[in-house]
Amino acid sequence: MLYREAGQFKTDYAADQQIFPILQDRIFVFGVIAAAFAIVPAIASEYLYTEILIPFLILSLAAIGLNILVGYCGQVSLGTGGFMAVGAYAAYNLWLRVPEANNLVVVFLFGGLMAAAVGILFGLPSLRIKGFYLAVATLASQFFLDWLFARVKWLTNYTPSGSVAVGDLHVFGWRIDGPADRYLLILGMVVVATIVAKNLVRGHIGRSWMAIRDMDIAAEIIGFRPLRTKLLAFAVSSFFIGVAGAMWGFLRLGSWEPLAFDINRSFQILFMVIIGGLGSLVGSFMGAAFIVLTPVLLNQLPGWLGVNMSTAMISHLEFMVFGAMIVFFLIVEPHGLARLWAVAKEKLRLWPFPH
Amino acid sequence: MLGPFLETLIGGLLTGVLYSLVALGFVLIFKASGVFNFAQGAMVLFAALTVARLTDEIDGKALGLEHFVIAAAVLGAALALVGWYAWREYVARGSGPGERRRLALLAAGGALIGGVIAFAYGKGAWPLWVALAATASIMGLLAYAIERLVLRHLVNQEGIILFMATLGIANFLDGFGQTLWGSDIYTINLGLPKDPIFLFEGVFPGGLLIDPAELFAAGIAAVLVVVLAVFFQKTRVGRALRAVADDHAAAQSVGIPLNTIWLIVWTVAGLVALAAGVIWGAKLGVQFSISLIALKALPVLILGGFTSVPGAIIGGLIIGAGEKLSEIFLAPILVQAFDLAGGGIENWFAYMLALIFLLFRPQGLFGERIIERV
Amino acid sequence: MDSRLRSFPDVLLSVENISLSFGGVNALTDISFDIAKGEVRAIIGPNGAGKSSMLNCINGFYHPQHGAITYKGVRRNQMKPHEAAEQGIARTFQNIALFRGMSTLDNIMTGRNLRMKTGLLWQALHIGPARREEIEHRKAVERIIEFLEIQHIRKAPVGTLPYGLQKRVELGRALAAEPELLLLDEPMAGMNIEEKQDMCRFILDVNDEFGTTICLIEHDMSVVMDISDRVVVLDYGRKIGDGTPDEIKKNEAVITAYLGVGH
Numbered sequence: 003m004l005y006r007e008a009g010q011f012k013t014d015y016a017a018d019q020q021i022f023p024i025l026q027d028r029i030f031v032f033g034v035i036a037a038a039f040a041i042v043p044a045i046a047s048e049y050l051y052t053e054i055l056i057p058f059l060i061l062s063l064a065a066i067g068l069n070i071l072v073g074y075c076g077q078v079s080l081g082t083g084g085f086m087a088v089g090a091y092a093a094y095n096l097w098l099r100v101p102e103a104n105n106l107v108v109v110f111l112f113g114g115l116m117a118a119a120v121g122i123l124f125g126l127p128s129l130r131i132k133g134f135y136l137a138v139a140t141l142a143s144q145f146f147l148d149w150l151f152a153r154v155k156w157l158t159n160y161t162p163s164g165s166v167a168v169g170d171l172h173v174f175g176w177r178i179d180g181p182a183d184r185y186l187l188i189l190g191m192v193v194v195a196t197i198v199a200k201n202l203v204r205g206h207i208g209r210s211w212m213a214i215r216d217m218d219i220a221a222e223i224i225g226f227r228p229l230r231t232k233l234l235a236f237a238v239s240s241f242f243i244g245v246a247g248a249m250w251g252f253l254r255l256g257s258w259e260p261l262a263f264d265i266n267r268s269f270q271i272l273f274m275v276i277i278g279g280l281g282s283l284v285g286s287f288m289g290a291a292f293i294v295l296t297p298v299l300l301n302q303l304p305g306w307l308g309v310n311m312s313t314a315m316i317s318h319l320e321f322m323v324f325g326a327m328i329v330f331f332l333i334v335e336p337h338g339l340a341r342l343w344a345v346a347k348e349k350l351r352l353w354p355f356p357h
Numbered sequence: 358m359l360g361p362f363l364e365t366l367i368g369g370l371l372t373g374v375l376y377s378l379v380a381l382g383f384v385l386i387f388k389a390s391g392v393f394n395f396a397q398g399a400m401v402l403f404a405a406l407t408v409a410r411l412t413d414e415i416d417g418k419a420l421g422l423e424h425f426v427i428a429a430a431v432l433g434a435a436l437a438l439v440g441w442y443a444w445r446e447y448v449a450r451g452s453g454p455g456e457r458r459r460l461a462l463l464a465a466g467g468a469l470i471g472g473v474i475a476f477a478y479g480k481g482a483w484p485l486w487v488a489l490a491a492t493a494s495i496m497g498l499l500a501y502a503i504e505r506l507v508l509r510h511l512v513n514q515e516g517i518i519l520f521m522a523t524l525g526i527a528n529f530l531d532g533f534g535q536t537l538w539g540s541d542i543y544t545i546n547l548g549l550p551k552d553p554i555f556l557f558e559g560v561f562p563g564g565l566l567i568d569p570a571e572l573f574a575a576g577i578a579a580v581l582v583v584v585l586a587v588f589f590q591k592t593r594v595g596r597a598l599r600a601v602a603d604d605h606a607a608a609q610s611v612g613i614p615l616n617t618i619w620l621i622v623w624t625v626a627g628l629v630a631l632a633a634g635v636i637w638g639a640k641l642g643v644q645f646s647i648s649l650i651a652l653k654a655l656p657v658l659i660l661g662g663f664t665s666v667p668g669a670i671i672g673g674l675i676i677g678a679g680e681k682l683s684e685i686f687l688a689p690i691l692v693q694a695f696d697l698a699g700g701g702i703e704n705w706f707a708y709m710l711a712l713i714f715l716l717f718r719p720q721g722l723f724g725e726r727i728i729e730r731v
Numbered sequence: 732m733d734s735r736l737r738s739f740p741d742v743l744l745s746v747e748n749i750s751l752s753f754g755g756v757n758a759l760t761d762i763s764f765d766i767a768k769g770e771v772r773a774i775i776g777p778n779g780a781g782k783s784s785m786l787n788c789i790n791g792f793y794h795p796q797h798g799a800i801t802y803k804g805v806r807r808n809q810m811k812p813h814e815a816a817e818q819g820i821a822r823t824f825q826n827i828a829l830f831r832g833m834s835t836l837d838n839i840m841t842g843r844n845l846r847m848k849t850g851l852l853w854q855a856l857h858i859g860p861a862r863r864e865e866i867e868h869r870k871a872v873e874r875i876i877e878f879l880e881i882q883h884i885r886k887a888p889v890g891t892l893p894y895g896l897q898k899r900v901e902l903g904r905a906l907a908a909e910p911e912l913l914l915l916d917e918p919m920a921g922m923n924i925e926e927k928q929d930m931c932r933f934i935l936d937v938n939d940e941f942g943t944t945i946c947l948i949e950h951d952m953s954v955v956m957d958i959s960d961r962v963v964v965l966d967y968g969r970k971i972g973d974g975t976p977d978e979i980k981k982n983e984a985v986i987t988a989y990l991g992v993g994h
Contacts, residue, residue: 015869016862078517127712130719133516134393134663138655139715142708149705153697164698201857205865206840206847213830213841220828223790224908225816225845234851265652269524276521281832314540315423321532322431328525333510336518 021200038189043182051181052254058294059188060249065274065286066199067242072272073280074203075235076215077128081140083267084147085117085240086247087260091157092116093248094166098159106173106187110248117244118237120147125236129229132218144265151260167257184253191249195242200283202238211235212281243271273324277331279338288339296323364566365685366678371567373677374575375636377582379654380661380669382629385585387663388602389622390508391516395523398651399530400627402643403499404492405634406534409543409643411488428537436467439505466498485547489635496627504620512605512615531648540645545638549573574636581632585625586666594621602664653680656711662721672722676707737960739767743912743944744789749798751784758784759795760968766912771938772946773955776965777988782948783825785965786914789946790822791815802912817845821910823901825917825948831890835900838889839875842907843868875903879933895926902933913937915947919954927951931958956980964988 010025012018022028046055068082093113096103103109124143128136151157151164158164171178178184202208210231213221222228251258270293278289297320304311311319335341379401386394443463469491483491507522549570589595600608601618609615637647657676661668680703688700715721745765751758759781766772774782787793789800791810799806802818810818821842830838847868853861876882879899884892889900898918905913918934919927935958937943949955955962956976964972964985971984979985 015866015873019865019869072517078520127716131659131715134520135659135715135719135721137393137520138659139708139712141652141655142705142712145705145708149701153699153701155696155698198855201855201861202851205854205857205861206844206849207851207854209833209837209841210844212833212837213844216830216832217828219792220824220830221841223792223812223816223822223828224842224904225813226841227813238851265649272521273524280517309423311423312421315421315427315536318532318536318540319427321528322536323532325525325527325529325532328528329507329522332514332518332522332525333507336511336514 019204021197021204035193039186043186046182046185048181051185054294054298055185056181056188056254058290059185059192060246060254061271061274061294062287062290063192063195063249064243064246064271065278065290066196066283067239067246068271069275069278069280069283069286070199070203070211070242071235071239072275073282073285074208074215075211075232075239077125077232077235078133078137079140079239080137080265080268080272081124081143081147082243082271083263083265084144085121085243086250086267087147087151087263088120088240089113089117089244089247090251090258090263091151091166092244093252094168095157095159097168097252104170104172106171106178106252107191109252110191110245113248114241114245117247118241121236121240121243122233125233128232128236141265144268148260148264151263163259165257165259166251168252169256171252178253188249188253191245195245196283199242203283207234215281273328277328277338279340282338282340284343285338285340288343292339293324296320296327361685362682365681367567368571369678369681370674371571371575371677372681373674374578374582375633375673376654376657376677377670377673378578378629378633378636379651380657380673381582381585381666382626382633383654383658384661384663384666384669385589385622385626385629388589389598390519390601390619391605392508392519392523393516393663394626395520396503396527396530397626397630397654398648399527399534400496400499400630401634401637401651402645402648403530403534403634404496404627404631405545405638405643405647406538406543407492407495408485408488408631408635409545409638410538411483411491412485412545413482413543424536424539428533431533431536432470435502435506436463436470439463439502442505466494466501469494470498489631492631493628496631497624500620500623500627503623504616508619508623509616527648531645535645543638543643545635545643547573547635547639549639570639574640577632577636581629582670585629586670588625589666594618598622653707656707659715660711660722662723665721665723668721668723672711676710679710680707737770739770739960741768742766743768744800744802746785746789747799747801749785749788749795749800751781751788751793751795757968759788759965761798762965762968762970763798764963764970764973766944766946767961768944769938769942770944770960771934771958772944773959773962774946774948774965775950775952775955775962779967780965781968782965783916784968786822786916786946786948789815790820790914816908819908819911820914821905821908821912822914823898823905823916823918825920827894827897827901829889829897829901829904831888833889834886835881835889835892835903836872836876836885838900839872839903839907840868842904843871845908872903872907875906878906878936879903880929895922898922898926898930899933902930906937909941910943912944912946915945915949917948917950919949919951927954934958 010023012023017023020028022031042055064082064086067085068079071077071079089110090113092115093109096112097109103112120143124140127139131139158166173187176183178187203211210221210226211234213224213226214228214231214235218228221231247263250262255262274289274293275286276289277292278287279285300320300323301316304316331338379397382397382400383394386392386397440463443459447460503526507526508519511519511522547570552569554567554569554572589598597608597613597618598621600611600613601615605615608618634643634647637650641647653676654673657669657672660675661670661672683706684700684703687706688702691697691702692700742765745763747763749762750760762781762785774785776782784793788795791812791814794809799808800810801807802820830841833841847864849861849864853859857865876885879902881896881899881903884896884900889897892900902915902918905915915934919930922930931954934945934947938945947959956979959976961973961975962979963970964979964982966984966988971988972979972982974982
């Protein structure tokens with residue numbers, strides 16, 4: 003009975019165009035964010051930070067980036083891992099070579115901008131090719147970038163193993179040390195990035211992306227420039243993905259090699275977007291939560307059941323369960339967790355008198 | 358210079374035939390159902406693992422009980438689900454001969470799977486041809502399960518949804534194959550001669566070195582490619598397949614049973630995967646990376662077009678040759694020029710080649726020019 | 732309503748000797764006509780006569796092999812569709828081409844895209860100019876929604892709407908661009924009589940109130956004869972008649988094309 007919008011009249015268009023037009027939604031979301039900032043640090047363990055919260059938040063950001071491209075602009079990309087790598091290595095090189103720039107916000111933004119530039123480059127074919135042809139073409143970027151970071155020694159500062167490491171991280175004088183610091187920094191950046199993404203998709207830029215997605219020919223005829231629109235989507239999407247990649251390298255891994263951003267990473271992010279819901283930002287979070295939590299649960303499950311299982315077996319099981327889940331979700335609800343959530347909300351709004 | 362060049366070229370072309378074979382699996386399914394089947398690579402791995410395990414001496418490599426339990430549970434669940442659907446239809450439509458036949462087939466399939474697993478977890482090895490026949494049947498059953506449990510529930514969904522579903526299938530098969538057969542590196546022994554052949558010894562110093570196993574494999578692949586091309590172009594089923602590819606609804610309205618057609622294509626794609634898996638496996642050993650080798654067939658698709666059989670063949674040859682030549686002749690130059698830590702450009706060169714080509718001819722090698730309408 | 736006798740001195744767009752072919756098939760052959768500023772111009776003809784191809788040439792989607800189009804005094808051969816849109820040409824489509832994943836409101840808002848200028852950074856922050864712009868254009872769109880009487884489906888996804896309403900939303904999207912020349916490709920196809928009457932009323936209102944020049948393709952002869960000032964008739968890609976509705980009704984070639992000729 004609490005979830006009602008009756009009595010909340012909109013008297014101007016500004017009120018109608020808010021991100022959360024319903025008061026209860028606003029309260030709920032602000033509550034969650036406040037709890038994430040204030041309550042979680044008080045109770046979270048190191049395991050919770052490094053294995054669940056930090057991966058969840060960073061991968062959510064990557065999923066938001068990919069969702070802009072796939073879900074909003076309709077351009078399927080299998081090159082997410084490569085763009086994350088660009089973000090990570092660009093950030094690494096700035097951090098390494100320009101000591102004055104040892105401010106993670108600057109470093110991450112640089113990683114994002116570099117990824118955006120590379121994204122534009124690999125987005126160029128989207129003018130001529132569409133659909134699955136484009137999807138396969140984006141694999142080209144993945145394989146090329148994998149190769150680039152494995153082979154070009156300058157990019158990894160001539161480390162013999164090709165693995166790079168970072169340390170002594172600062173943000174505006176705040177030294178990022180323990181997992182709680184890293185978590186708070188990531189949380190702050192993800193919240194800001196989410197608001198930015200939401201602003202973009204609800205304005206005329208977002209409409210231009212959706213128009214291209216839904217019917218590119220009609221979009222062009224009413225005045226959208228297809229190449230410019232698509233490239234902007236590639237750039238913005240890659241920017242978010244690049245920032246996420248830099249965060250993944252700096253704040254999740256600390257030291258990494260190109261394998262951390264291989265094609266499996268691309269598929270992982272794509273699964274998040276699909277399971278969460280194409281064209282839904284809240285879905286990106288749900289998808290990321292699902293993909294991050296499932297293996298954690300699968301790893302715990304044999305222990306809880308008292309069964310002894312090899313790690314190889316668990317990894318095979320993970321593959322199977324993921325595969326089956328994806329198929330199951332697509333059959334039950336092709337629009338993802340976000341749609342289920344929306345339906346549940348709608349039911350709640352009308353409860354207990356659904357007619 | 359000419360000698361090594363030709364040697365590389367021939368080696369590349371022989372590999373290219375295998376790419377063609379894998380690409381053909383993609384093309385078959387895309388043509389008949391508009392599905393971009395990402396699980397083709399996983400099917401190759403699954404088939405290769407099955408054959409390898411069935412022909413292998415298992416002593417010392419026996420799998421743990423957990424493998425057996427989980428595999429049995431998954432198969433049991435799949436069988437129960439399929440059986441439940443079949444039973445529901447049987448009840449709904451009454452006991453026609455078709456329904457009875459389907460139930461009988463299902464029972465036979467279940468028995469086959471049971472037998473194969475029981476054998477696989479026992480000791481000893483089957484002769485190659487028995488293993489091949491058993492694997493072929495299993496690929497058929499797999500096609501049936503996929504059609505029944507996945508595709509049929511996703512009719513009329515957008516292409517991207519179906520594509521995602523095949524990603525799910527690919528994941529599932531990768532995991533399931535290794536659960537069922539273990540993740541050791543196996544070998545498949547086709548009993549091929551091992552000694553290299555030298556050609557044109559009079560023309561080039563030392564002659565051209567060619568691996569007979571590769572030659573044989575390419576021969577098998579070539580025969581399969583031709584058979585499939587003929588099957589597609591000349592037979593009644595082939596015509597029906599092409600009709601379905603053109604327009605699902607129209608094909609159904611003239612009485613072509615969509616589900617049967619899909620079952621046939623997926624079975625054929627499964628058999629193609631089997632052939633590719635056996636040949637790859639004999640060449641490089643059976644291991645998880647086979648699943649990724651299929652990714653190498655993707656540039657072939659964009660080069661040749663998703664729907665063109667000749668495109669897959671020619672595209673495969675071009676990619677195979679281009680890849681090897683670039684690795685031998687271009688990579689050293691790049692390594693020198695940019696101070697790289699090794700070459701390895703064959704991982705992306707084929708993609709770039711296809712991509713650049715595509716910019717000039719978006720419809721691929723053999724695709725028709727696209728006229729857009731509003 | 733009688734065909735209205737109005738006079739239009741200025742030519743807005745003229746088509747000169749246009750020919751278009753697709754790989755040997757001639758869609759249009761040597762067609763010339765003009766559209767005067769402020770008139771309602773109809774293009775009619777049997778199926779396959781090349782009517783839609785004609786509209787596609789006008790808004791730059793197809794590029795004719797021969798001939799030229801002069802629009803607002805500028806002669807041009809090649810033009811991209813978005814350039815046509817920037818020049819004030821808007822259109823609707825024979826098979827509805829709405830953005831099915833978006834709401835009615837968002838669809839019509841896309842029609843204003845050429846007037847929305849705030850850049851990426853303002854959009855990302857959604858403050859100041861971006862916010863004001865969004866509200867200002869929302870007001871304009873709400874006027875169109877009111878004009879077309881579709882307030883009740885404002886937030887509905889267009890994919891779920893019935894056919895007649897979708898056609899109306901599509902007209903709204905074209906109107907949102909405030910075009911000088913509005914191309915309508917069979918705006919009343921598949922509608923019942925009431926819906927057709929509504930649509931006629933909207934078209935005439937647009938023409939009267941905003942002075943928008945309209946070029947429409949329509950099969951319903953009574954509608955065409957009622958609302959258009961002048962009519963072009965195409966058959967097999969050739970022009971066989973051009974004039975006021977009364978002249979067209981008496982044109983021998985047109986009568987033959989529509990009724991066939993006894994041998």
